[in-house]
Amino acid sequence: MVTEVTGLSPMEAFAIVGVAGVGAQWLAWRFRMPGIVLMLAAGLLLGPVTGIFVPEDVLGPLLEPLISLAVALILFEGGLTLNFRELHDAKAAVRHLVYIGAPLGWALSALALNLVAGLQWEAAIVFGGIMIVTGPTVIAPLLRQARLRTRPAQTLQWEAIVNDPLGALAAVLALLVVLVRYENLGQTEAFLTLIVGVGFALGLGLAAGWGIVRAFRRNLVPEYMKVPLLFVTVLGVFTGANSVLNESGLMTVTVMGLLIANADLPSYTEIHRFKETATILLVSGVFILLGANFRFETLAMLDWRAVAFVLSVIFVVRPLTVFISLTGTGMPWQEKFLIGFTGPRGVVLVAVSGIFAERLLHEGIQDGALLVPLAFVLVVATVVLHGFTLAPMARWLGLTSGDRPGLIIVGGSQFATGLAKALEKADVRVLIADPNRVHLRSARSEGVPCYDGDILSDAAELSVEFIAYTTLLAASDNDAYNTLVATDLAPDLGREAIWQVTRHKEDLARHALPSQLGGRAINGNRTLSQYLDLLAQGWTFRTTRLTEAYTIEQWRAARPEAIALAVVERGKVVFVSDGARLEPRPGSRIIALMPSDAGLQSEPTDEEGREIPLAETMPAVASVAAASARDVLSGR
Known part of the structure; x- marks a missing residue:
């Protein structure tokens, strides 16, 4: 009773x-x-x-x-x-x-x-x-x-x-x-x-x-x-x-x-x-x-x-x-x-x-x-x-946005395109958005889904199926715009799911922003221009699948120079905030940026637990030039 x-x-x-x-x-x-x-x-x-x-x-x-x-x-x-x-x-x-x-x-x-x-x-x-x-x-x-x-x-x-x-x-x-x-x-x-x-x-x-x-x-x-x-x-x-x-x-x-x-x-x-x-x-x-x-x-x-x-x-x-x-x-x-x-x-x-x-x-x-x-x-x-x-x-x-993890990259660039192609290899849905159509040329030439417009606009509410995306990376060439996007969308996606490339001069006290503004920093605190410099030097994106036999320790030992950017596991994409504390589970996929000559010798397939070279995902100069020519000829 x-x-x-x-x-x-x-x-x-x-x-x-x-x-x-x-x-x-x-x-x-x-x-x-x-x-x-x-x-x-x-x-x-x-x-x-x-x-x-x-x-x-x-x-x-x-x-x-x-x-x-x-x-x-x-x-x-x-x-x-x-x-x-x-x-x-x-x-x-x-x-x-x-x-x-x-x-x-x-x-x-x-x-x-x-x-x-x-x-x-x-x-x-x-x-x-x-x-x-x-x-x-x-x-x-x-x-x-x-x-x-x-x-x-x-x-x-x-x-x-x-x-x-x-x-x-x-x-x-x-x-x-x-x-x-x-x-x-x-x-x-x-x-x-x-x-x-x-x-x-x-x-x-x-x-x-x-x-x-x-x-x-x-x-x-x-x-x-x-x-x-x-x-x-x-x-x-x-x-x-x-x-x-x-x-x-x-x-x-x-x-x-x-x-x-x-x-x-x-x-x-x-x-x-x-x-x-x-x-x-x-x-x-x-x-x-x-x-x-x-x-x-x-x-x-x-x-x-x-x-x-x-x-x-x-x-x-x-x-x-x-x-x-x-x-x-x-x-x-x-x-x-x-x-x-x-x-x-x-x-x-x-x-x-x-x-x-x-x-x-x-x-x-x-x-x-x-x-x-x-x-x-x-x-x-x-x-x-x-x-x-x-x-x-x-x-x-068939009426859901799917169980695939989704990522919006704000800012079109070769860095965004390469990252998107690497994430697509890990079965991540990626959308690149940029108000400047010219910035989306490399993404369009590689077949990456794009949104030509401001991600904060009313038109984006109608055109972008936001429910399909759980994570956002602000990576445009405008630091102020990146901070605005990250701050505005944080309450909707959750602050833990908002990431941003490091701002220029962020380490100086007079340029520092309060913690409630902007997104989380990625491993290494690099700016967009620094990432683009690495790509110009021949660095490429790689996707690696870990298994019980191929662990994170083995991956680190084989590629000491690799920059771990993101991990895809359990239907979710999470960017790496501290590479030294990275502990992904077996079955996870690591997206990293590394020198072009790292780990290319006789690599097995992804299903066997090693990385797939994604050099081909980076748009070559010829393909970018061809995309630009097509845009000019079509009047875009």
């Missing part, structure tokens, strides 16, 4: 929620597991399993408003991701899933609730509206883990974000219909209540977003106050909209975020990144609170109908809704199948269903008591199922 631990203070409760939530997300990242699954498990372990932390007992009346405000901030951050310039080729699919999928999903969900779960129509239409929501807070970590291609990933993410407030509004509309019947409200009064509430919510969101944009553009708010101002504004407009029409504040904060996202503010990137970090904390907290506050006794209210209902939602309602909605979009069946199978529910479904369940019970509709356990079971089932099956299914359907 579980014995509840009493006497916990609110401060201790917040500490427990923070440690458990962030700890669960870290464990999920460390062991490559779905984060939502571990957060729910942590909440259940703290609450109903051990009784260490029961939110309702510790926080009391503060629990519901805390969850509501957290959901509002989460949806606002979701609105900030609705940048129309990034939608690209998923626009038609998202439009169909919103215009057709939302009402169709509402109708089919209500039908399943009535016919399969056995709920009376009043509760079915209310809960069916909430079920439109597919959970952006759940979709985002699943997409990061599965590494889907751009179009299906964008479609799932945008559908979840847009339908989140629509689902809550659909439930509000259904609830008003129920109140008309049970409270004898006139149809005119109910209709006016809905119109006034929705209109006020939309107007408030637009006005608040417009005001924020105007204030930021006119520099009426200092940089250090922008994020705090956004926080208090979100809380204010959410509360104000809800005071007119319950749960309409969800739409208000989403509209406000959408307007700010598309206003092209100079500080938008920093705002979005901070909000993204805050959202991770809020999602962790909400899932821990909901899991810890759950009671296993409520599951006793469910029977076999609940299991049949969950199965019907996953395997009938969701696929049918998606396939009907996406008819005529020209989307391949593989993408339709994946999207139709992927419909995890999250925070909003559980939080809003709890609020509406109380309203239904207050009106004497007993089936309202089933909404919370049904919502919880549906969330757990979909999160666990999709958390463990999305990535394998995407690979089976």
Whole structure:
């Protein structure tokens, strides 16, 4: 029997929620597991399993408003991701899933609730509206883990974000219909209540977003106050909209975020990144609170109908809704199948269903008591199922960016081309990007994929499938540009995955930069010009595969002059920061730069554990001249 631990203070409760939530997300990242699954498990372990932390007992009346405000901030951050310039080729699919999928999903969900779960129509239409929501807070970590291609990933993410407030509004509309019947409200009064509430919510969101944009553009708010101002504004407009029409504040904060996202503010990137970090904390907290506050006794209210209902939602309602909605979009069946199978529910479904369940019970509709356990079971089932099956299914359907490691080299040069060809021998996907097309001649002549443009531009967001690349090397001939690229992309790829060739005069104190700027240094701290000098002297790139029989010690002994640049192992490319501490495992591949006469005598094949000479990967003068001539003749 579980014995509840009493006497916990609110401060201790917040500490427990923070440690458990962030700890669960870290464990999920460390062991490559779905984060939502571990957060729910942590909440259940703290609450109903051990009784260490029961939110309702510790926080009391503060629990519901805390969850509501957290959901509002989460949806606002979701609105900030609705940048129309990034939608690209998923626009038609998202439009169909919103215009057709939302009402169709509402109708089919209500039908399943009535016919399969056995709920009376009043509760079915209310809960069916909430079920439109597919959970952006759940979709985002699943997409990061599965590494889907751009179009299906964008479609799932945008559908979840847009339908989140629509689902809550659909439930509000259904609830008003129920109140008309049970409270004898006139149809005119109910209709006016809905119109006034929705209109006020939309107007408030637009006005608040417009005001924020105007204030930021006119520099009426200092940089250090922008994020705090956004926080208090979100809380204010959410509360104000809800005071007119319950749960309409969800739409208000989403509209406000959408307007700010598309206003092209100079500080938008920093705002979005901070909000993204805050959202991770809020999602962790909400899932821990909901899991810890759950009671296993409520599951006793469910029977076999609940299991049949969950199965019907996953395997009938969701696929049918998606396939009907996406008819005529020209989307391949593989993408339709994946999207139709992927419909995890999250925070909003559980939080809003709890609020509406109380309203239904207050009106004497007993089936309202089933909404919370049904919502919880549906969330757990979909999160666990999709958390463990999305990535394998995407690979089976050929909709992932692949398990190959990916590297972006910023800056076209013979060094970049030679390194790219060597990495390709190690089965690494490489893209060379440079704003100057002339710098890409050697790469194009060797067949290396190129991006002719600024890697930081909006056009790059549409043209480059960033999800396929996990590492970046800034190696252009402009030190300032290298530092800018490394600093700007570090929050997206992770600072440990950002590398940069050494800047000129970096060893001088007056030229040194703070550690938070730029990327990590490669073994030897050489500048681009120093690498190019070595290539001019005849040095070449080599790829060596280590085995149990051919170890790193043997490789070092045979090639004392070799400069180890990168190691490819376990599907990841990592540049070498200290050659003396290099300890790659058997099966790894070392990419190194060495003199042309090193180790060329009777070398066996790569599969036998030695290097493949890659002198042929360096573009000869004739091939570069030929590429230049072709460019001139073609007018490029």
